[in-house]
Amino acid sequence: MSAKYIEIMEEMKHRLANKTLIAGSKLPSVRQLSEHFSCSKNTVIKAYEELEKEHIIYSVPKSGYYVVSELQNTTNENDVIDFLSAGPDKNVMPYVEFQHCINQAIEQYKEELFTYSDQQGLYSLRVQLTKYLQNLQVFTQPERVVIVSGSQQALHLLVSMPFPNGKNNILIEQPTYFGFLESINLQQMNTLGIELTMEGIDLDRLAYIFRNNDIKFFYIIPRFHNPLGHSYTNNEKKKIVELAEKYDVYIVEDDFLGDLDPNAKSDPLFSFDPSGRIIYIKSFSKIFLPGLRIATVVLPSIMMNNFLRYKFSSDFNSSALSQGALEIYFKSGMFNSHLKKIKEVYRTKMQILQESCDLLLPANTHFSKPTSGFYLSINLPENMTAKQLVHMLNEQHVYVDEASRMFLPEYKKENLLRLSISQVNESKIKQGIERLAHCINLMNNRKKHIARNNFLRL
Ligand SMILES: Cc1ncc(COP(=O)(O)O)c(C=O)c1O
Structure with a gap:
C-alpha cells in the first residue's frame, strides 16, 4: 500500500x-x-x-x-528553484530601454501605429530585420520577410495552408515543441514522427520517410531543441537539405534560439538553400520580450501571397506599435548590446547546469550537452516515471517539467525530464541538481527495495 x-x-x-x-x-x-x-x-x-x-x-x-x-x-519564494519557466530571464529583460523606444516610435510614426497597417509588416522594420538576419547567415530581402504575431502564429498558418509541392503530411521530430503539436492536433493534420535522440536522427530513416509518405514539410528545431537541448552539426543540416531537395519536401526551420549559439561557424539549414525550399522562422520571444508578440518568417516568393491571405484572415496585421518600437530598438544598436549580454548569461548558466549534472546525477541517467540555449533534458532509467519525480521535487520546491506531452502517442516516453535555465537563479542551479539527484536516488532505492521484496515472495 x-x-x-x-x-x-x-x-x-x-x-x-x-x-x-x-x-x-x-x-x-x-x-x-x-x-x-x-x-x-x-x-x-x-x-x-x-x-x-x-x-x-x-x-x-x-x-x-x-x-x-x-x-x-x-512556500517561501527564496526557497523555490525554478527549472520550469521558459520565458526569458526577468533580470535581463530590457523593458526600461524599450519604453523609450515605444515613446520615440509614437513621436515618429504618430497615428500610423494605431491604425491598420501593412499585412506583411512595417517595411522599415523588415529592412532592419534583413540586416540582422545576416548575422545568422540568413541572406534575404525585405520582400521575402513577413512579420508575424509570434512564431506560433507562423507555425499555425503553415500547418493550415497548402504548399507548392501539393503534398499533405507533416513530419516532426520526436519529441518536439508542444505548441506545434497542439496546432497539428487541433487542425487534425496527418502527422508522422522521426525519433530524435541526443545523438540526432537516423538520416536513412529520414530519406525513407521523405520517399514514401507524401510529406508537405519537415518541422525542425535545429539548435538548442525544445525539449531536448540537441543541436545538429552543419554536416547533418546539409544532408537534411539535400534529402528535402531530392524528395521535394519543404523544411520549416524554427531557429528560436539560434542567436545564442556560441559557435560562430554553426549555420542554419536556410544557408544551404536560400532559394526557397526552407522557410526560416525567427522568434524574438526567448531572446527579447515575448509580450511584444513579434517574430519573423522568411518565405519563398511563390508562397508569399497565399501566406498573407492566411495571415490576414487570422489577425489583419501584427501590432504596429510593437513593430515601430522594435525598429527603433534595432536602429539604435541596443539590440546588439542586449544580445551580447544575454549570450553570456545563458551560456554561463548552462555551463553550471552541465557541470552540476556531470558531478551529481546518478550513473543510470543520461543528459544532453547543449552549449547554450534554454533546455537540457535528462533521460531517467526506463522503470522510473518523470511524472512521479516531478511531484516529489515539487515537494522540495524544485520545479521541472516532464516531457511526455511533447510526443505523438506512438513515440511517447514517460521518463524524460526537461530543465530550463532561463529563469532559475544562477546561484541555485547546483543546489537544484543536488535535490534532483537525491530524489532520483530515493526512487532508485525504492525500486530496488520493491524488486527485492517481489523476489522474496516468489
Ligand atoms: C521551439 C519553439 N518555437 C516557437 C515558440 C513560440 O514562440 P513565440 O512566442 O514566438 O510564438 C516556442 C515557445 O516556447 C518554442 O519553444
Whole structure:
C-alpha cells in the first residue's frame, strides 16, 4: 500500500500547487480516487488521513474532505528553484530601454501605429530585420520577410495552408515543441514522427520517410531543441537539405534560439538553400520580450501571397506599435548590446547546469550537452516515471517539467525530464541538481527495495 498512498498525497499536493484545488475545494471522493489510482479505498483514506495530519485538508463527517489552505502560501519564494519557466530571464529583460523606444516610435510614426497597417509588416522594420538576419547567415530581402504575431502564429498558418509541392503530411521530430503539436492536433493534420535522440536522427530513416509518405514539410528545431537541448552539426543540416531537395519536401526551420549559439561557424539549414525550399522562422520571444508578440518568417516568393491571405484572415496585421518600437530598438544598436549580454548569461548558466549534472546525477541517467540555449533534458532509467519525480521535487520546491506531452502517442516516453535555465537563479542551479539527484536516488532505492521484496515472495 505504501507507494500508492504517497502517490495520491503527491497528486493532491500537485493539484494544490497548480491551483486546480483551492482553499475550500472539496476533494475527490474516496471511491473516485480508488478507481482512478486502481487501489483500495483504505489506501485513499490513509492518504487523506496523512494530509489531514499535515493540516492541508480537513474532513466533514458524511460530506467529504476539504482543502484548508493553498499550498503555495506556505512556500517561501527564496526557497523555490525554478527549472520550469521558459520565458526569458526577468533580470535581463530590457523593458526600461524599450519604453523609450515605444515613446520615440509614437513621436515618429504618430497615428500610423494605431491604425491598420501593412499585412506583411512595417517595411522599415523588415529592412532592419534583413540586416540582422545576416548575422545568422540568413541572406534575404525585405520582400521575402513577413512579420508575424509570434512564431506560433507562423507555425499555425503553415500547418493550415497548402504548399507548392501539393503534398499533405507533416513530419516532426520526436519529441518536439508542444505548441506545434497542439496546432497539428487541433487542425487534425496527418502527422508522422522521426525519433530524435541526443545523438540526432537516423538520416536513412529520414530519406525513407521523405520517399514514401507524401510529406508537405519537415518541422525542425535545429539548435538548442525544445525539449531536448540537441543541436545538429552543419554536416547533418546539409544532408537534411539535400534529402528535402531530392524528395521535394519543404523544411520549416524554427531557429528560436539560434542567436545564442556560441559557435560562430554553426549555420542554419536556410544557408544551404536560400532559394526557397526552407522557410526560416525567427522568434524574438526567448531572446527579447515575448509580450511584444513579434517574430519573423522568411518565405519563398511563390508562397508569399497565399501566406498573407492566411495571415490576414487570422489577425489583419501584427501590432504596429510593437513593430515601430522594435525598429527603433534595432536602429539604435541596443539590440546588439542586449544580445551580447544575454549570450553570456545563458551560456554561463548552462555551463553550471552541465557541470552540476556531470558531478551529481546518478550513473543510470543520461543528459544532453547543449552549449547554450534554454533546455537540457535528462533521460531517467526506463522503470522510473518523470511524472512521479516531478511531484516529489515539487515537494522540495524544485520545479521541472516532464516531457511526455511533447510526443505523438506512438513515440511517447514517460521518463524524460526537461530543465530550463532561463529563469532559475544562477546561484541555485547546483543546489537544484543536488535535490534532483537525491530524489532520483530515493526512487532508485525504492525500486530496488520493491524488486527485492517481489523476489522474496516468489
Ligand atoms: C521551439 C519553439 N518555437 C516557437 C515558440 C513560440 O514562440 P513565440 O512566442 O514566438 O510564438 C516556442 C515557445 O516556447 C518554442 O519553444
